[in-house]
Amino acid sequence: MALLEISGLRAAVDGKEILTGLDLAIDPGEVHAIMGPNGSGKSTLSHILAGRDGYEVLSGTVRYDGADLLALSADERARAGIFLAFQYPVELPGVTGMNFLKTALNVARTSRGESEMDAMDFLKFVRARAAKLGIDDDMLRRFVNVGFSGGEKKRFEILQMAVLEPRLAILDETDSGLDIDALKVVAEGVNAMRGPDRGLLIITHYQRLLDYIVPDHVHVLANGRIAASGGKELALELEEKGYARFLEVAA
Amino acid sequence: MPVSLKSRPEPPDRPMLENAMPPPLLSDRHAATAARLPGSGLAWLGDLRGQALASYRAEGLPTRKLEAWRKTPLDHLAGLDLAPAELTAPPAVDTLPPWQRELVQGPSIVFVNGHHHPGLSRLSGLPDGVLIDSLAHLLEHRPALIEAHIGRLATPKGHALAALNAAFMGDGLVVRLPAGIRLDQPLHLINIAAPGAGAIAIQPRHLVILEAGAAMTLVESHTGLGDTAYFANAVTEISLAPKARLRHIKAQLETPAATHLASVTVSLGEDALYDAFTLNSGALLARQETYVDITGRQGEARVNGVYLAAAGQQQDNVTRIVHDTTDSLSRQNFRGVIDAGGKGVFQGKILVKRHAQRTDGHQLNRVLLLAPGARIDAKPELEIYADDVKCSHGATAGELDEDALFYLCARGIPPAAARRMLTEAFAGEAVNEIADQTLRQSFMALVRSWLDTRFGAPA
Ligand SMILES: Nc1ncnc2c1ncn2[C@@H]1O[C@H](COP(=O)(O)OP(=O)(O)O)[C@@H](O)[C@H]1O
């Protein structure tokens, strides 16, 4: 059974139809990439999957693990194992990174019927994952995303993913604004998450990230639907020729 | 036809009613009380109380006609049959509420209904020369010391509540630290109102004098027992000599039947520090007035606070920082959290006199409105007469950030817990102004227990 199965999804924002009939299926263990020009609806898709308010689903279905995903609230989806790495992570003044991670992890654990992690174990657990992403204690003591550089924000998103260990992770332009070194660190963090039970959906505008996170499938999103699908070589073709031909076809 | 002022019709003749206005609240109870107040045999004190009473009679309780009281009605007090607490025997209170007992480690002085309670107070082990005592006791034994200081900063004129307090004052905390003495542990001033069957009025009068280079932390806590109404009208005078440092941290958790009015007047010498934080979360109506006069060069005033207003509650903060010298600094950081049916008032003023060059003054009041029907009236004011200054103020009011809420929910945190977390973080940014880490944590715990009642337990 597919981990995620999107069928004929049409969705609107402020009365404007953005997704116009999108189909996509991700099996456990697979890495999919969605590429598309700016404004093609990539973030819209990621927000709808994560359960953000303000999007109107006109028709279609989204099944996660066989169940109706759209019937769940955002927090229920997250606890069911869906994780969205935000394109624009949000500042949380007054909430330290440590407190944020601990709260989120313990909510996940208690919802699975596990006990909360004790403070010392948690510290070890987070530090081990943070170190791999070049995040030190100092950064974890800061307020979430407040005054973070673009790279710090993206690394902190990946740390959240590593701590929460989701079953389906959606990464919305996690590569944007990163220099090559930061990109490699982030890609290593993502690759470490690959596993037989986990699905990954990498949303990106550029092919560059896919040199480091090699996808099993690549899809082109244009005019609100999947205009083409292929293997990793499709990404290279897009890099060379651009999105024009998909936009023309759709127009 | 143009109507001149002169031709305005006269009001119809009516007989003048000699006693049309009832005497202001409590003033008719003074005669019966005066003789029983501590120090009633002292002529100077009799004069001071008498003048204060006259001044209070003339002005009456503040009404909404006064600019500073426009948003703050005291009408409900008139409906209470208030008796001066001095006239009622204090009910037996023989244990402290746990939160007060645990708030801070160190010496403590307890007042029940405004009367010193030696049995519950713990004042041993203080350094030589330190005076920490009750006003009532000192009026009996060292009246000259009190005469020299009381009523110097909080003058009754033009301040009816200070006048009312002075007319009835009998007890309170007196602290005097000799030059250079530093108290390692905070002193805890514990106030408990126990009105018993009938509504009472309490008029605490506190005096804090730090001589040159002396330093201490004063923690104040306020609570009440039972559900009978009471009215606390506290006046505190604080005099800080050059290089003295006072941290003044207050927790007001009065009962929902309480009206809590408090004014603090501070005189700040050269290079002295007054660093205040007030948490107001209790009472039906609470009003904290803080007046700081920076008269010494490089004096520094920090006046911060958190106010939490649930349905039916009103929390007021009034500040007035006067920069009356060169090179002084003031900081204000207030955060209000207001729920449906709750109300907050912030009137903050920075006044920079003409000669107060190089003043650095900043004021911030930020308010979180938790639900429709939450109200805030904010009036920040800068009045600047010097030309070389750095002054600013900011005021914001709004709801929780939807993007931040979604971010938390997208990490699995349920909406109610997410709201709670962001509200705690919001208030925490002012609680963080408390310099001492232990106290900061104690006060954060008080904020959390308020959040527990509003949002339920944290995630
Ligand atoms: N809140 C919104 N209100 C109105 N239009 C929106 C809103 N969010 C996105 N859009 C529009 O939806 C389209 C897709 O946006 P988005 O999903 O962010 O694209 P992408 O992530 O692929 O760049 C764009 O035309 C954008 O202007």
Ligand SMILES: [Mg+2]
């Ligand atoms: Mg986008």
